[in-house]
Amino acid sequence: MTSIRVRPRFRHQVEGTAKDINTKLVEGFKKHEDEIHMIFLPHYLVVEYNPDLRHYWSPQLQLSLEExxxxxxxxxxxGPHPNVWSIFFYGYASMGVLSTFxxxxxxxxxxxxxxxxxxWAMGACLLIATVLYLIAQFGQKIGAEQTFEIHHIYTDIMGHPEPIH
Known part of the structure; x- marks a missing residue:
């Protein structure tokens, strides 16, 4: 996970049904309830750290299951918590729209x-967008240890997926 991408992703093909895999994931993540909690639906799970361990740059793992x-x-x-992601998304969008005008x-x-x-003002927008990107990369590095922890829990439950990209 040394990617420069803002939101690293992976794919993992497994045998079974979505219901079985969902149950396996829920039971596996429940063993780590002291660290993480999850929101789960039939084909979608969100795994994040408990509030006492969470900081501003703590990651979430979003899992979708497709048969x-x-x-x-x-x-x-x-990725980061949706509130953090929204701040950066709207920052990039604002700079893009302002640059266009x-x-x-x-x-x-x-x-x-x-x-x-x-x-010249357009150049300032580009500079601000670059600073936002660098801050996002810095935040990703701060949350990297927790990202690796969640990924290791996932691999303990399901095995190793394809490389993250």
């Missing part, structure tokens, strides 16, 4: 007045 011809495809996604203003300025201040 196919070979058995069940388990898709795992590691600044580009339109900058092109208009260049055609009419010959002034280019909007292009």
């Amino acid at each position: 196919n011809e070979e058995g069940v495809l388990v898709r795992g996604l590691y 600044l580009c339109i203003i900058g092109i208009s300025q260049a055609m009419v007045q010959g002034q280019y201040w909007a292009f």
Whole structure:
């Protein structure tokens, strides 16, 4: 999991039915109730740390179960709590929308007045987006130990999945 991706993912093909795999996962994660808790639905589980062990950058593991011809495809996604993820998503979206408008203003300025201040402001938006990305990477490194712990619990329950990407 040394990926530079903001939200590492994995896929794991296992034999059985989604109901059996779901039961196996729920029972396996319940053995670690002192550290983690989970939210589970028939084909979806969210595993996260208990509030006393959780910090701002603590990860969640979201597991979805999809039945196919070979058995069940388990898709795992590691990421921060949705509140943290939303802050970064809206930060990136805001910078993208603002940059688009600044580009339109900058092109208009260049055609009419010959002034280019909007292009400089666009550069500031790019700088802010880059800083947001670096902060996200820093946060991912802070939560890496807990991510590895959850991943090891998962592999103890289910075996080793395909490499994370």
